[in-house]
Amino acid sequence: MARVISKTTYSSLLNSVYKLPYRNRVQTLQKLFPQLSVDTLKCVVAQECQRRMKGSHGRLTTSEAVEVLYKRYxxxxxxxxxxxxxxxxxxxxxxxxxxxxxxxxxxxxxxxxKTKPAKLLVSTLMKNTALIDDRDLAFETYLCLLEDDEYGPIAEAAKQSIGYEYEIRLRMELEKCRVSFLHEEHLRVKGYDKTPDIKLEIPVAVDGQVINWIESKALFGDEEVHRGYLKDQLYSYWNRFGPGLVIYWFGYVEDLEKIHQNRIILIRDALPMNMIFMEQNS
Structure with a gap:
């Protein structure tokens, strides 16, 4: 199924996401966008949820709004x-x-x-609902966490687990291709602060472009996501190691590479199998 999405399709997908209720959206989206993989749809929904919740959280910081919901509860x-x-x-x-x-x-x-409880206390209670002093609230919170695939400690733990899973997958695929590399832990031992997931010991060429490093992202790459990573991570890798490759395992919006202008950072949705080893041409 398609994982590289046109801007038109992505815009249509987001419009559909906004119109659907928060729970069970993926099943409906599968029918509307059968050409897209379930993993891609789940990832897009989760990312949009995170963005919208940042805005919604502002509404819930007002004492009036919270009081209304609390009284209803x-x-x-x-x-x-x-x-x-x-x-x-x-x-x-x-x-x-x-x-x-x-x-x-x-x-x-x-x-x-009306002083709010410490954030650490609230976070602890969210992670372990058995510590909540009210039985009903503990159970209601537990149900919420089970039903929420997009926000909260369970969703965040799942996201981190998937991210690590795909990092390991990348390492295994590189080893299978007999590509020599250092991973993030190796680089930190050597004293690097900001490090890509993979630093190739011998560069490879992909579609005519030399690649020195690879970053694994177990998510969907749209312009907002990619610009954020460029600012926080990718440009620093480029400055230190030269051209590299980002893998958005769950797909990306086409033409993202145009954002980089003269800085070469390739974008793919899997490890390219057409890698050319530089020493072969020496």
Whole structure:
């Protein structure tokens, strides 16, 4: 299935994502965009969710908005409504379950003078709901975390795990191709601070371009994502090691390479199999 997406298709995909409720969006998107892989759709949905939640979090920082949601929650508890109260509230308000649960926890632990609880406490409770002092809130939060594939500690842990999985996959594929390289841990031992995932000991050529390093990204690359990585990571790799390659394993929007202007950073959705070893031409 396609993983390199035209700008038109990507724009249409985002418009569809915005119109759908937060939960169970991927199943609907599969029907609308059958040419795209499930992994690509999941990744796009998760990234857009993160962006939208940054904006939504502003709404939940106002005491009035949180108070309304908290009263609705406590009223539902007092009326012995079926479990899943916070899930239903999240659907109604266009918020991810985990973000809503976090706001309710903050309000629950708010002091009498309306001082908010420490962020560390809230984060700890989100990671271990058994520590929440209210049984109903503990269970409601637990349900929210189970249902939220895009935001919260479980989603973040899954993201980190997938990222590491694809780094290992890249190393294994390079070893299979008999490419000599140093990985991130090797480079840090040597004293480098900002390091790519892979530094090739002997450069290779891909489509006529010399490659000195490879960065693995287990996500979808759109312009906003890529510009962020260019600023925070990729340009520093280019300055130190020269031209390189970024792999967006779940696909990317076409023409991203044009952003770099004169700095050569190739973009692919898998390790290229047409690598030419530089020593072969020496």
């Amino acid at each position: 406590t009223n539902s508890i007092s009326m012995s409504e079926e479990p899943g109260i916070l899930l239903r509230l999240s659907d109604e308000n266009g918020l991810t379950p985990a973000l809503l649960a976090r706001s309710i926890i903050e309000r629950h632990y708010q002091k009498s003078d």
